Amino acid sequence: MKGIDQAMNTLPCQGCKGLCCGPVPITGKEFKKIQKKVKTFPRKIRERLERQPRFFGTCIFYDIEQDQCGIHDVRPEICRAFGYHKELVCFRKPELATKEKISFKESPVGYLSIDFTWKDF
Template structure:
């Protein structure tokens, strides 16, 4: 599978990010296991409103990549989640969510929730 050209985007596609309850719990577990310094550095970065709170501006990548929500895993490969830098990768049909989101990262859920 061809990959997305994420380096250099500075998180333009990273938000708002809807999450399910199952994803919230998975992220919460992952964040609690993070080394204190990594969490502190990630938590204290200044992002634009709506940008995912877990987008690591300094590293230019997802700070919770292993625990990222399914919508993030599917981004760029579905016709309703097109990457503007490589739209030809969006060859799959629209996403059908099995669970409804319980909120959005950075808006409904903030660092105090994790």
């Protein structure tokens, strides 16, 4: 039963093509974690991600070919909270946004794709 409940509370990201993935504010700590992760990418993966076309403001790490986050294990806090808080509603499954307003411990230092681009990683 737990597996069914968990599946029912999952965001329907497959097929979304990253439309909700941006702009993504990141903190200094998140920037460093992402930078460290990207340095471990094999050259082919990095190059494939870099040359993918994106809508303006969409996260540079959203892998449109794989239809998934390219840095999922180090994704920013806002990405982890998206869809579950009232001010971060998923348009495909708005009923999941039951948590109150999110408060972040650290202020963002910029936005992925706008302030931070591939040259920063």
